[in-house]
Amino acid sequence: MTANAKPKFAMYWAASCGGCEIAVLNIHEKILDVDANFDVVFWPVAMDAKYKDVEAMEDGSILLTLFNGGIRNDENEHLAKLLRRKSKLLVAFGSCATEGCIPGLANLSDAREIVTTAFNTISTDNPKHIYPMTSYDVPEGEIHIPKIYPTLRTLDQVVDVDYYMPGCPPESHQIAAVIDLVIQVLQGKAELPPKGSVIGAGNSTVCDECKRTRNIKTIKSFKRIWDIEIDPELCLLEQGIPCNGIATRSGCNARCPTAAAQCIGCYGPAEGVMDYGARLVSAFASVIDSNDPDEIDRILDGIPDPTGQFYRFNLAGSLLKAGKPAWKKEKV
Amino acid sequence: MNNDFEPIIIGFTCNWCSYRAADLAGTSRMKYPPNIRLIRLMCSGRLDPTFVFKALANGADGVMITGCHPGECHYLEQNYKALRRFHLMRRTLQGLGLEPARVRLVWASAAEGAKFAQEVTSFVEEIRALGPLHWGKAGKQSSVTSDQSTEHSSLMTDHSPKEVPA
Numbered sequence: 001m002t003a004n005a006k007p008k009f010a011m012y013w014a015a016s017c018g019g020c021e022i023a024v025l026n027i028h029e030k031i032l033d034v035d036a037n038f039d040v041v042f043w044p045v046a047m048d049a050k051y052k053d054v055e056a057m058e059d060g061s062i063l064l065t066l067f068n069g070g071i072r073n074d075e076n077e078h079l080a081k082l083l084r085r086k087s088k089l090l091v092a093f094g095s096c097a098t099e100g101c102i103p104g105l106a107n108l109s110d111a112r113e114i115v116t117t118a119f120n121t122i123s124t125d126n127p128k129h130i131y132p133m134t135s136y137d138v139p140e141g142e143i144h145i146p147k148i149y150p151t152l153r154t155l156d157q158v159v160d161v162d163y164y165m166p167g168c169p170p171e172s173h174q175i176a177a178v179i180d181l182v183i184q185v186l187q188g189k190a191e192l193p194p195k196g197s198v199i200g201a202g203n204s205t206v207c208d209e210c211k212r213t214r215n216i217k218t219i220k221s222f223k224r225i226w227d228i229e230i231d232p233e234l235c236l237l238e239q240g241i242p243c244n245g246i247a248t249r250s251g252c253n254a255r256c257p258t259a260a261a262q263c264i265g266c267y268g269p270a271e272g273v274m275d276y277g278a279r280l281v282s283a284f285a286s287v288i289d290s291n292d293p294d295e296i297d298r299i300l301d302g303i304p305d306p307t308g309q310f311y312r313f314n315l316a317g318s319l320l321k322a323g324k325p326a327w328k329k330e331k332v
Numbered sequence: 333m334n335n336d337f338e339p340i341i342i343g344f345t346c347n348w349c350s351y352r353a354a355d356l357a358g359t360s361r362m363k364y365p366p367n368i369r370l371i372r373l374m375c376s377g378r379l380d381p382t383f384v385f386k387a388l389a390n391g392a393d394g395v396m397i398t399g400c401h402p403g404e405c406h407y408l409e410q411n412y413k414a415l416r417r418f419h420l421m422r423r424t425l426q427g428l429g430l431e432p433a434r435v436r437l438v439w440a441s442a443a444e445g446a447k448f449a450q451e452v453t454s455f456v457e458e459i460r461a462l463g464p465l466h467w468g469k470a471g472k473q474s475s476v477t478s479d480q481s482t483e484h485s486s487l488m489t490d491h492s493p494k495e496v497p498a
Contacts, residue, residue, distance in 0.1 A: 275381075306427055
């Protein structure tokens, strides 16, 4: 009875790895605040619940839903639409839901290739070449599995999203801060940010939080972190390491560059950046110290996979959304 | 090939050289295909690769970037910056499966109206041969949710039931 009086909380994973759920549990004792203030009604990783239980709920009866994962198949889409209907606040939680993340890189290949790779390559023990079927007759009746879509879409390409929380996964201190905020809103002590805001992250870039010394950047060659002995004080990009911090949203306290590993961009595009990869193309090309086309080409060979470098987390959420093989097959 | 296909080309010109080249082509009554839509920037160094990606995502079949000849930039070195961005952008677009020829870089001075007209003509023909890109259509399709499942229902079922020859 008392439990029912508490506002309802849900969390769901679509095409994701489960890291976001771990990040939520990493808020340690704060998780008790979640339990004290919310009635957790649906969270497949943490508790048993059926989709039909959610379907039976009243529309708008869940106060807060953290939705992680991209939309890869019809089950993901069904749940996205269902939870949108049942939730007052739907948060695209983590990189997959906000911008596609690593599963979004599959948008470089067509879906048939993905299925073939998963079920019929040298590393797979599948001598009879058995492929999954979306429906199949067994003596007990017909069984269904979700149908894969040609491309992975972000949550806001499928349903209306109230807030975005970036990160792969979102840093636990940021999750704790957001949960604190929602609790304060419930107690009337704070107000919600405007709809569509990015929450649990900064408004600047990773460079802004990075303690390394920055000078004028001029690069004669790009290097991998294992190629050189990294100066612990100096900006990584100045040392030739392709660090994505310049275009990436702050919020992680520049963890990777601090540990001498380049920023790979998991917090997504910084405020005002329309296309993350294009912004990085612009930035990296600007710091190359050469005006000779052949030398420029040689220097650029130091970035062997520019598409992967610039769109590792952001492909599905970028302007082009997918590689040509993926969308060209959309009509097949 | 579809002969009715009229490529949509977005052209970026710089205020000091290539825009004037286009202007000269016009005042000299030189003919070039009307497929190109010119956008004037102050300098090719102003060209944010976002502009190119956005053009391609929203329906352009090709993008032509133009600027002053190397060494002649009104802002000293910015066309070199455009050159470097062009190289990196082309590699990135190639990774996305796009034909590199769909983005072209052309230097044209204010006196080269004829060169400008000839470059536009050859670019339009090259894009015509490559065919429509329709990236914008794919993008829109991705945002339409209802017909996606029906349209692609064959995706997994057309692997013939249970067993497929190697």
